[in-house]
Amino acid sequence: MSTNKKRRLSRRQFLINTLAGSGAFMGAGMLYPMVRFAIDPILQKETQSSFVEVGAVEEFGKEPIAIQFFVEQKDGWYQKEGGTKMTAWVMKQDDGKFLALSPICKHLGCTVKWEGSPEFKDEFYCPCHGGRYTDTGINIPGTPPLAPLDKYKTEVKNGKLFLGSIVPQEGGA
Numbered sequence: 001m002s003t004n005k006k007r008r009l010s011r012r013q014f015l016i017n018t019l020a021g022s023g024a025f026m027g028a029g030m031l032y033p034m035v036r037f038a039i040d041p042i043l044q045k046e047t048q049s050s051f052v053e054v055g056a057v058e059e060f061g062k063e064p065i066a067i068q069f070f071v072e073q074k075d076g077w078y079q080k081e082g083g084t085k086m087t088a089w090v091m092k093q094d095d096g097k098f099l100a101l102s103p104i105c106k107h108l109g110c111t112v113k114w115e116g117s118p119e120f121k122d123e124f125y126c127p128c129h130g131g132r133y134t135d136t137g138i139n140i141p142g143t144p145p146l147a148p149l150d151k152y153k154t155e156v157k158n159g160k161l162f163l164g165s166i167v168p169q170e171g172g173a
């Protein structure tokens, strides 16, 4: 009698295990594509922006000029039609290289402008809280920003200047 009982319990256990195993397998099979879809933008960390042509190299001199251009950027599943409008302050440096600065203030994100204040010549100025940066975008000590302006990656090809993604700038006060 006790052997019989053991056998029945064992079968029940076998059934439970089989059902649980199959359920888990089917559940995982259904769940995986959903989870993969949900986290897809996180896995594709780098934005899909590539270098964008912004003009002929001779258009840029030592004086920073503001240029606007559009990049194709994907934010999660959202991609703005026609691209996202970007602005850069572009200048040619003494060593012949190009510097393209982001206009976004590193304090609280207002827009900085070259010689934005008549008081401060040869500087970028942020009107929101009086943030100041040198002509290469380095934050000036004693003003609110605590880091230099970010810069765009630059590339010159066939006499044209191309701007890429935005990266932090080294240094800073």
Ligand code: FES
Pocket (backbone or CB within 6 Å): 105, 106, 107, 108, 109, 110, 126, 127, 128, 129, 130, 131, 144, 145
């Ligand atoms: S946001 Fe530019 S100084 Fe505050």
